[in-house]
Amino acid sequence: MTSQKPITLRDVALLAGVSQSAVSRTFTPGASVAATTRIRVQDAARMLGYRPNAIARTLTTRRSRMIGVVVSYMQSQFYPLVIEKLSQALRHHGYQVLLFISDRNESGRPDLDDKLQDVMQYQVDGLVLLSVTVSLALALECQSTGVPVVLLNCEAPVNGVSSVASDNVEGGRLAARALIDAGCRRIAYIAGVENALTQIERQRGFLQTLGQSGVELFGRAVGNYSYDGARRAARELCTVHTRPDGIFVANDHMAIAVMDTLRSELGLSVPQDVAIVGFDNVPQSAWSAYGLTTIEQDAGQLVRTTVEVLLQGIDSQSLPTREAIVPVRLIRRQTV
Amino acid sequence: MTSQKPITLRDVALLAGVSQSAVSRTFTPGASVAATTRIRVQDAARMLGYRPNAIARTLTTRRSRMIGVVVSYMQSQFYPLVIEKLSQALRHHGYQVLLFISDRNESGRPDLDDKLQDVMQYQVDGLVLLSVTVSLALALECQSTGVPVVLLNCEAPVNGVSSVASDNVEGGRLAARALIDAGCRRIAYIAGVENALTQIERQRGFLQTLGQSGVELFGRAVGNYSYDGARRAARELCTVHTRPDGIFVANDHMAIAVMDTLRSELGLSVPQDVAIVGFDNVPQSAWSAYGLTTIEQDAGQLVRTTVEVLLQGIDSQSLPTREAIVPVRLIRRQTV
DNA sequence: TTGTACGCGTTATCAT
DNA sequence: ATGATAACGCGTACAA
Numbered sequence: 263m264t265s266q267k268p269i270t271l272r273d274v275a276l277l278a279g280v281s282q283s284a285v286s287r288t289f290t291p292g293a294s295v296a297a298t299t300r301i302r303v304q305d306a307a308r309m310l311g312y313r314p315n316a317i318a319r320t321l322t323t324r325r326s327r328m329i330g331v332v333v334s335y336m337q338s339q340f341y342p343l344v345i346e347k348l349s350q351a352l353r354h355h356g357y358q359v360l361l362f363i364s365d366r367n368e369s370g371r372p373d374l375d376d377k378l379q380d381v382m383q384y385q386v387d388g389l390v391l392l393s394v395t396v397s398l399a400l401a402l403e404c405q406s407t408g409v410p411v412v413l414l415n416c417e418a419p420v421n422g423v424s425s426v427a428s429d430n431v432e433g434g435r436l437a438a439r440a441l442i443d444a445g446c447r448r449i450a451y452i453a454g455v456e457n458a459l460t461q462i463e464r465q466r467g468f469l470q471t472l473g474q475s476g477v478e479l480f481g482r483a484v485g486n487y488s489y490d491g492a493r494r495a496a497r498e499l500c501t502v503h504t505r506p507d508g509i510f511v512a513n514d515h516m517a518i519a520v521m522d523t524l525r526s527e528l529g530l531s532v533p534q535d536v537a538i539v540g541f542d543n544v545p546q547s548a549w550s551a552y553g554l555t556t557i558e559q560d561a562g563q564l565v566r567t568t569v570e571v572l573l574q575g576i577d578s579q580s581l582p583t584r585e586a587i588v589p590v591r592l593i594r595r596q597t598v
Numbered sequence: 599m600t601s602q603k604p605i606t607l608r609d610v611a612l613l614a615g616v617s618q619s620a621v622s623r624t625f626t627p628g629a630s631v632a633a634t635t636r637i638r639v640q641d642a643a644r645m646l647g648y649r650p651n652a653i654a655r656t657l658t659t660r661r662s663r664m665i666g667v668v669v670s671y672m673q674s675q676f677y678p679l680v681i682e683k684l685s686q687a688l689r690h691h692g693y694q695v696l697l698f699i700s701d702r703n704e705s706g707r708p709d710l711d712d713k714l715q716d717v718m719q720y721q722v723d724g725l726v727l728l729s730v731t732v733s734l735a736l737a738l739e740c741q742s743t744g745v746p747v748v749l750l751n752c753e754a755p756v757n758g759v760s761s762v763a764s765d766n767v768e769g770g771r772l773a774a775r776a777l778i779d780a781g782c783r784r785i786a787y788i789a790g791v792e793n794a795l796t797q798i799e800r801q802r803g804f805l806q807t808l809g810q811s812g813v814e815l816f817g818r819a820v821g822n823y824s825y826d827g828a829r830r831a832a833r834e835l836c837t838v839h840t841r842p843d844g845i846f847v848a849n850d851h852m853a854i855a856v857m858d859t860l861r862s863e864l865g866l867s868v869p870q871d872v873a874i875v876g877f878d879n880v881p882q883s884a885w886s887a888y889g890l891t892t893i894e895q896d897a898g899q900l901v902r903t904t905v906e907v908l909l910q911g912i913d914s915q916s917l918p919t920r921e922a923i924v925p926v927r928l929i930r931r932q933t934v
Numbered sequence: 935t936t937g938t939a940c941g942c943g944t945t946a947t948c949a950t
Numbered sequence: 951a952t953g954a955t956a957a958c959g960c961g962t963a964c965a966a
Contacts, residue, residue, distance in 0.1 A: 281937045316719040317656045318959035321942045342678040349699040361697040363685040383652040489883045522886040547825045550858040551887030597862055606943055617953040654943035657958045
């Protein structure tokens with residue numbers, strides 16, 4: 263009922279009355295083919311419905327033109343956005359995305375390594391890791407394989423692997439400054455996943471500026487970058503006798519949860535009773551009910567840099583390790 | 599500095615002192631290998647850091663164990679969720695996901711076909727299309743190629759292609775009934791992208807029940823499934839002298855936007871002044887500021903069915919076309 | 935410019 | 951159970 267035999271170069275060559283090489287060259291941009299043969303080949307190809315086989319091509323060229331993209335979770339609105347931009351940017355450079363979403367597992371440290379073996383078997387030309395905790399073993403393995411890796415907002419477990427990250431430390435500083443300038447006196451922090459790079463750095467910058475300003479941290483709770491975790495953290499911090507009047511929440515996804523909780527459960531208003539500063543700058547659809555002061559991660563810049571570093575790593579076999587830091591800035595969102 | 603030559607079957611065979619076939623069989627589950635040779639091979643493989651080449655395997659087996667997943671936009675919270683589940687489900691069946699996110703383009707009809715050629719060249723074993731408008735040409739092409747396709751919430755442009763969809767028509771009916779039962783008398787509709795299957799069917803069911811109940815549609819505006827579009831639509835509908843007292847919004851992403859607009863710009867409260875019913879049942883982080891009555895699309899069921907239909911299409915070459923409809927239900931979310 | 939011939943890493947077939 | 955050998959579809963020296 264449906265044709266099953268794939269059409270190959272050879273088929274086209276036969277019909278066009280030329281050699282396989284001629285056909286191959288016709289489909290290779292910048293090869294030397296006579297105009298006349300090119301046309302004959304293209305006609306034949308069109309008649310047969312020929313489609314080049316990228317897999318076979320990979321075998322000979324040793325380049326799959328596939329990039330493995332690994333992401334830990336899609337909870338926050340931020341990573342789907344990054345993935346979308348990344349996919350489009352890579353495609354415009356002729357690369358496809360082999361997507362890998364790690365399972366949610368309880369134990370902080372996933373066994374990503376084993377699972378990733380599958381992706382590596384597909385001979386990806388490069389790897390982008392999005393905010394996953396990457397083991398030393400994996401990093402070493404990629405290095406020995408010679409596959410360029412770019413860590414996006416991940417901690418590098420070893421030297422010699424490229425990374426791109428927002429200036430999370432500076433973001434933490436900005437958050438602290440904003441709360442202090444707003445006149446807050448009891449400033450608390452709601453943390454993300456404890457060993458995540460974003461969490462660690464944002465907290466560091468935050469505490470640094472707090473310290474330099476002679477302000478003591480009023481309270482701390484862990485939200486684990488999850489909605490429910492943040493709700494619990496908010497309750498924990500705010501159902502005591504004297505509650506904080508300012509909270510830096512490690513990302514917007516949690517910040518929304520905190521604001522929800524303050525308003526609905528505790529009858530508090532933001533920012534009158536408690537000022538909130540988040541991180542990421544997620545789309546308006548997420549914060550518009552409240553307005554939100556947040557530290558913006560520039561997704562576009564992040565992606566552009568990542569692609570640049572990755573492609574550079576790919577075609578220069580010398581694998582020059584690069585570490586790029588993308589600036590962040592404070593954004594004040596008004597609820598319209 | 600880094601080893602560049604890939605380790606192949608041959609290398610392992612040499613070191614182990616066996617033939618390539620022996621090595622191949624060792625890595626082929628359910629092949630007949632003597633325990634002794636298996637161990638020797640595994641040892642050799644481990645010493646060399648051998649990793650089977652999935653690309654080469656694809657060439658001979660004619661099965662890439664890759665599934666192309668195509669999605670139009672990541673705006674709504676719903677599709678990232680579906681993609682996550684889909685990716686995990688497929689991986690558990692030994693398949694990888696080749697992701698394709700179509701560019702946002704102005705002209706309703708994208709030239710998806712051309713772009714998708716690239717994905718097809720990678721010899722994907724199957725294709726999942728998520729809510730994209732798929733052209734007749736593309737559908738025919740897949741049929742002739744013999745690549746199983748499952749349309750998830752897409753309209754089928756031709757017979758003979760499998761599809762899985764939520765019961766969008768019934769969802770529309772449920773929405774109408776909910777508004778009518780709530781005592782609404784001036785019921786309006788905010789539409790999604792005009793030619794999208796979800797839009798068309800939800801509207802059909804909605805109007806059907808409205809008609810059967812003798813209720814006339816009070817107003818209609820188009821939100822194009824976008825946040826800003828929905829805001830405009832809400833203004834358009836509600837800044838007239840007599841405004842609707844109930845609105846069915848074609849998805850939650852827009853419903854949030856509508857509620858934002860009603861509250862902030864028009865000073866109206868939901869559901870006292872205007873009752874809202876959405877569609878999708880996105881995570882709490884999206885609706886918790888308001889609470890939201892919505893029609894739930896069961897992402898888990900949708901994905902399970904899709905995977906089942908797809909895999910069935912893959913290993914039975916006869917390609918039995920299936921059309922599955924996943925039930926929906928009304929959900930009333932309370933703002934806590 | 936064009937064609938021939940070989941190799942890419944693996945599986946499949948067929949002897950042994 | 952094991953080993954030689956031929957595909958798989960394409961790129962690419964090399965020769966013509």
